[in-house]
Amino acid sequence: MAGRTRWQQRLPTLRCPASVAGSHLRILATMTTMVMVVVAITISGVVGQTSGVPAATSAATTTAATTTAATTAFFPTTEAATSSIVPAEEVEEVDHCLTQPCRNGGACHMLDGGYYCNCPTRYTGLHCEVDSGPLCFRPENQCLNNGLCREIQGNYTICACQVRFTGGLCETVIDNFCELNPCENSATCQENEFGDGYTCYCPPGFSGAQCENNIDDCQPQPCANGRCMDGISSYTCDCTDTGYTGALCQ
Numbered sequence: 001m002a003g004r005t006r007w008q009q010r011l012p013t014l015r016c017p018a019s020v021a022g023s024h025l026r027i028l029a030t031m032t033t034m035v036m037v038v039v040a041i042t043i044s045g046v047v048g049q050t051s052g053v054p055a056a057t058s059a060a061t062t063t064a065a066t067t068t069a070a071t072t073a074f075f076p077t078t079e080a081a082t083s084s085i086v087p088a089e090e091v092e093e094v095d096h097c098l099t100q101p102c103r104n105g106g107a108c109h110m111l112d113g114g115y116y117c118n119c120p121t122r123y124t125g126l127h128c129e130v131d132s133g134p135l136c137f138r139p140e141n142q143c144l145n146n147g148l149c150r151e152i153q154g155n156y157t158i159c160a161c162q163v164r165f166t167g168g169l170c171e172t173v174i175d176n177f178c179e180l181n182p183c184e185n186s187a188t189c190q191e192n193e194f195g196d197g198y199t200c201y202c203p204p205g206f207s208g209a210q211c212e213n214n215i216d217d218c219q220p221q222p223c224a225n226g227r228c229m230d231g232i233s234s235y236t237c238d239c240t241d242t243g244y245t246g247a248l249c250q
């Protein structure tokens with residue numbers, strides 16, 4: 001026991017058989033190997049995280065990157081193709097309405113790179129090719145009191161009314177034609193003897209069935225010089241810059 005301390009001397013000396021010692025060594029070696037493997041895996045994981053993202057995320061990122069690359073490659077290709085044909089400022093705008101693609105009176109209007117058809121009421125479809133039928137057949141266009149319906153350019157209808165009826169659909173009964181004030185320019189209205197019409201008696205200077213015309217009092221030319229200005233049953237001679245004066249610039 002020489003060389004051992006007093007405390008060491010109190011401890012029992014452990015002696016192991018050679019087989020037990022060898023077994024302990026193998027276990028120790030195995031554990032050491034396992035620890036190394038675990039350490040290696042841990043380091044690998046840390047490196048993986050440091051270098052980027054878990055595998056699944058990396059795959060997604062790769063996909064996105066591929067898409068971006070494809071998109072980026074697409075537009076330059078398009079631009080290149082366009083610029084290789086004709087520069088944009090030299091391209092003449094194509095008149096898509098030149099061929100008159102709209103049918104049945106539809107109006108063609110240009111759009112960016114195309115056109116559209118503005119169809120009359122009666123027609124529908126991209127090119128106004130669908131006929132929905134005469135507008136006079138529609139209930140809302142039926143003329144009343146035996147009025148006659150007439151379609152105008154597929155857009156709207158008018159009613160020709162029987163005597164003593166008026167209104168858009170001939171819905172109004174006329175008791176006295178002069179109640180509708182048909183005469184213009186302060187003319188006098190008188191209903192006909194048989195009640196089937198009226199007559200307008202015009203004041204001086206007007207003519208027409210409803211006295212709607214201002215008679216041209218400058219015909220024939222009354223002014224000796226200058227410019228004649230028509231009035232109502234009168235005229236005025238403008239002598240400006242003529243060197244003449246007087247009512248007729250004479």
Ligand SMILES: [Ca+2]
Nearest residue numbers: 215217231233
């Ligand atoms: Ca006149």
